[in-house]
Amino acid sequence: MNLRGVGVSPGVGHGPSYVLSVSVPEPPEGAAYAGEAEQEKERAMTALTQVAGELEARGNRAGGEAEEILKAQALMAEDPGVVVKVRSLIDRGLAAPRAVFEAFTKYRDVLAGSGGYLGERAADLNDIRDRVIAVLYGQAMPALPASPAEPYVLVARDLAPADTALLSRAQVAAFVTEEGGPTSHTAILARAMGVPAVVACPGAIGIPHGVRVMVDGTSGEVSVEPAQAHVAEAVGVASARQAALSAARGPGRTADGQPVPLYANVGSPADLDAALAAEAEGVGLYRTEFLYLDRTRPPSPEEQRRAYRQALEAFPGGKICVRTLDSGADKPLAFLPVPAEPNPALGERGLRLFRRYPEVMAAQLDALAAVAEEGLQVMAPMVATTQDAAWFVRACRDRGLPSAGVMIEIPAAALRARDLLAHADFVSVGTNDLSQYAFAADRQLGAVSALQDPWQPALLDLVAMTAQAATRAGKPCAVCGEAAADPVMACVLAGLGVGSLSMAPSSLAAVRAGLAAHSLDQCRTAARAAQAQPTAADARAAARAHLPGLARLGL
C-alpha cells in the first residue's frame, strides 16, 4: 500500500509504525452536573491549571523551539477569555467537561475562520481542550514509548507539540500525519530534529499498528510494508543523492562553466532564510500577494517598503525580481472587488486588475522605487499583448525603476515575445500558467492534470521561442515556474537558451548538481532531442538519454 502526502522534512526514514490514536470523547451536549455550581467551576479551573502546568513543565524539559510553543499553549489553557466562558457555561447548568468543550470550540472556530497560520493554531486548541477534558474524566493521555528497540514511524491524525516536544531521533524514524500543513508544528519540529516528515497524507491513520513503513520526506511518499529490497534501495539512493547534492556548491553553471544563475522563488520574507540556506544567488520570483491577502485595506507604503528592503538586504548585490500583485477572481481581495466571473483564470487577473485599480499599481511601484537599487527587477504577471507590456514598462520607467520586465504566461505573449521585448528589459516564463493557457487545461482540475506536464512538446516550443526572441534582443530570459525545479528539465531549459532559473529553495541543490554535471553542448543536444519528440513522455526520455550525469547523481 502506498500513500502520498506533502513532504515537509526531507530524507527517507523507515521503521515499525506507532499509531497514536488519542480519542477523547466529546462530552454529551447539554450534560449537566449534580452538585454546586461553585464546586463544578473549581473542578474546571483545577483541570485548566493542571494542563497549563503540564504544558509548561514539558516545555521546560524540551527547551528550544518546543519550549516557546508549549509556553504559549500553557497561556492558552488558562486564557482569561476561556475561563470566563467556562464559568458562565457552568452557571447556565453545563457540566465542567461540556463547558470546557464549548468554550475552546468557540475560540477554535474564530481562529480556524482566519485560515493560514491562525488556522493551524486551531489544532493546538483542540489538543489543549482534549487534555483538559481527559483530566476531568480521569483519563490518562497516551504516552509514547520512550526507548523503543528500533526507532518508529509515528503516525497520527495530527500531532500536538505536547506529543512531539520530548521526542528524539533515537525514538522516531519519521512522522506521518493525516492533517497539518507545511507550517504545522509537526513540520517545524521535524525539520528542527532532522527527521523526515510527511503531512496532509490522506489514509495515514488507516495504517495498522506495528507494520513496517517507509517515509520519503522529500517526495511525500509513504510506503506501507515495502519490500526489503525497495527499502535498501531507497535508503541507498537517498544517502547517495544527499552526498552528491551537498558536493555541488557555489553559483549555478554548466560543467564547462556557462553561468546559469539559480534563484529562489519566495512567497514572503519568512522564506528568505530558506533561500539563503540553499545558497540561492538571489530571488527570481518574489510573490507579493502575502502583503495583500487577508486584508481589508491595501498594505501601507512603509509596510511594502520594509518587505522589499528585507529581500534586497538578504542578498546584497544580488538580484531580486519582484512580481507585482497577482490577484484575481480566484483569489479575490476585499479591497479590490471584481465582479463574479464564470472563468476566473481567464478574467481580470494580474496586470489586468491594475487596469481597473491603477492606484494600487501606482502605490506598489512607488514603494518599489523608494527602495530601488541596482539589483532590483520588477515584473508584471498576466501580460498578453505589446500594449500591456508597454503600459507597465512605462509606469516603471516613470518612477526610475532600474529594470522592468514581463512574465510570459500567455501563449500570445510567447508568440510575440520579440514585440514585448522591444519594451521590456527581460522576460520570465511562468511555466505553470503557460501550460494552463496553452493546453486549455485548468490547473486546479485533476482530470486534466496530464496536460499540465512541462514536458509537453508544445510547451517546450513556446519556451524555446521566447528564449530565442530574448537572445536576438540581447535581453535575459528566465524561467520561474515549477519546471525549473526538475533537474532534467533545468538542463533542457539551459539548452533552449534560458539564462537563469528560479525555483523553490528545496529544489536548488538538485538543479545545481544536475547542471554542473553537463556541458552546455550536452544540454543543447538534450533540448533538441526533447523538442523532436511527439509526446511528453518521449520528450523526457529523450532528454534523459542525453544527460548521463543525472543517473550518477541519483536524480
Place this chain on the structure above:
Amino acid sequence: MGERKVTVAAEVGLHARPAATFVQRAKQAPMEITVAKPNGEGPVNGKSILAVMALDVRQGETVVISAEGEGSEEVLDELAAIAAAP
C-alpha cells in the same frame, strides 16, 4: 488613561513568541491592559493570548496599548518595548 502607540516589528507579527511574551508580562500587571488597532478593531484583553492572536496584528501594523492606574506607565513602557521588538 495611559496609552502607547507602537508599530509591531517582529516578522511573525503579534503572534507566536512575541504574543506569548507580551501576554506573560501583561498578566503580571495588576490593572487591566487592552490592545486595539487604530482602525477601531478591538480593544481586546491584553492578558488573553487568544484575544491578542485573534486581533491578528501583522508585521508593520500599529497597535494601541492602554492601561490605567498606579504603575501603569512603567507596565506600558515594557509592553510597548515587547511589541516593538524585532
